[in-house]
Amino acid sequence: MQLPITFYYQNTYTSAYELLLNAIQQSDCHALTKQYDAFSIDVYALLDKPRSKIVAIDWDNTITADIGFYQQLIDTYQQKGWTPIICTLRAPSPENLAEIRTALQRDDITIYATDGRSKQAFLKRHKINVHLWLDDYFPAICKDGCTLLRQNGITHYATH
Numbered sequence: 001m002q003l004p005i006t007f008y009y010q011n012t013y014t015s016a017y018e019l020l021l022n023a024i025q026q027s028d029c030h031a032l033t034k035q036y037d038a039f040s041i042d043v044y045a046l047l048d049k050p051r052s053k054i055v056a057i058d059w060d061n062t063i064t065a066d067i068g069f070y071q072q073l074i075d076t077y078q079q080k081g082w083t084p085i086i087c088t089l090r091a092p093s094p095e096n097l098a099e100i101r102t103a104l105q106r107d108d109i110t111i112y113a114t115d116g117r118s119k120q121a122f123l124k125r126h127k128i129n130v131h132l133w134l135d136d137y138f139p140a141i142c143k144d145g146c147t148l149l150r151q152n153g154i155t156h157y158a159t160h
Contacts, residue, residue, distance in 0.1 A: 004029040005065055006040055010153040011047035016055055016082060016132045020045055023073045030069065036153050044138045046152045048120070052131035053081065056112075056123065059088040059100055061136040067103060074109060085128075086111040087119045089140050118142055 007024055009017060009032060024030045033041065043062055055077055057063060063070040063086070077084045086104075090096045092113035100111055114122040120142040123130060133141055133148075142148050149155070
């Protein structure tokens, strides 16, 4: 049995969020909270650019926490016209990319490996705007106090 994953989402309802919520409700152990507490949250769902159709999902400690759940979620997003991508802090080595593709058992998803750089800034340099971020470590997405965090109810970092 998978360990429970507590997802955090505080912003407005969007169809991407609705798909995530449905997946959480269909799982047998995952939960959702709108209360920010860095010590009880496993994955943050952060609304960024509402007009984008891209959902960026972290690899380590996010997808790897329940690969089956995320495989189904990726399928659902794709079936509903969304573009899920993997965005990881890992180095873009062939070994890292192959490990992710092998574990996911799919070649139909783009992987962005930022080599430790800020994920939001990295994707913006590639002209990619993200609608929804799914990540266990929000400081990897952007700096403390950035607009993304503030608009999602995170006004200061608390390390976990």
